[in-house]
Amino acid sequence: PGEGPADGSGAVARPAAPPASLSPSRAADFMQCPLLYRFRVIDRLPEKPSEAATRGTLVHAVLERLFDAPAAERTVPRAKALLPGQWDRLRQARPELVELFADDADGERLARWLAQAEQLVERWFTLEDPTRLEPAERELFVEAELDSGLRLRGIIDRVDVAPTGEVRIVDYKTGKAPRPEYAESALFQMKFYALVVWRLKGVVPRRLQLVYLGSGDVLTYDPVPADLQRVERKLLALWEAIRQATETGDWRPRPTKLCGWCDHQAHCPEFGGTPPPYPLPLVRTGP
Incomplete structure (x- = not known):
């Protein structure tokens, strides 16, 4: 779930525009590699289906x-x-x-x-x-604007509401559950959704549940407001970094083991490639 990258389906390309909102998948892209975020969100480079x-x-x-x-x-x-x-x-x-x-x-x-x-x-x-189970919502598109003006959006797989009004957010994962040391990054997406629901409805979800079909594990987490406030601060810092990169055109590649899976090596300086011409106006910094 979340905004998908450009898919090469022959649809008419939209003109390049500065990023206007953040989804969990695009936030994860920027944290993984700012240049990958640029290729997907700004250049909208096609990617082969997997x-x-x-x-x-x-x-x-x-x-x-x-x-x-x-x-x-x-x-x-x-x-x-x-x-x-x-x-x-x-x-x-x-x-x-x-x-x-x-x-x-x-x-x-x-x-x-x-x-x-x-x-x-x-x-x-x-x-x-x-x-x-009688889900209250399935494949629910949610969008909320924070006080800062940052717009958050995403698609929640399932929302369950108990007779008492308590909300559970459920996400299906077709891969295997992460090792415990990586559980926090897996929960980031769920806390993102919880923050959006909290800002939209004024209700902190009672439970976040990740269902890993690849390994048969269920990971649950019960958030509290302080958790979601931390996520909000992290997203605001992330958005500020995205804003600066958008204005300066300075999108750094961040090499990791995941580079081997990337469709954009031909455009990546780490692999001897050249990014496409930057399609947005640059804001000069300094004299």
Whole structure:
């Protein structure tokens, strides 16, 4: 969930404009590598679809649609039966996905990929019981403007509201749960959503829940206002750094092990590449 990067689907490119809002995924991009943020948000460079990310999108769609059925009918067979139709819908909405299996003449890779999606859907039933859940919201787009003027936005997979009014925010992850030392960065996205809900509704969510379908783990966290105030301060500092980089055009690459997965090595100075001409006006600093 969150704003996706440019996808190379042939849509008419929008003119470059300064960033106007922040989502959890784009905040994570900037923290990982400011130049990656620039390539995705300002240059809107196309990126090739990946099997893992597309499988995640497909599984999310199935889990969202399953709740259309009456509670008693939310079964494993029903969920698995949704997969082919949701895959067809996804391909129609994003024609570039045909690239994923273009060289798969006998359909073996596609069959294996769909089987992996099935396993993830099946595992969800061991972690939560959809017959006992009635989500208040699914795939909920949220947006809030902070007092500072910073606009936060994102898409929450599921919002549950207890009869007592307590709110639980749930996010599905199709990968494996992080090691404990990395749990804090995993929770950043959830605290971001909690902050938006707090600012919108005046209610601090009672629980944040990450459901890891890849490993069968559920990570929960109960936030308090001080937590969310810390996240707000962090986001304001992040936004100030983004604003400065936008005005000066100074977007530094930050090399990490993740560089090997990046689609933009041809444009990255770390790999001998040259970024595209900067499409926004620069604000001179100094004499």
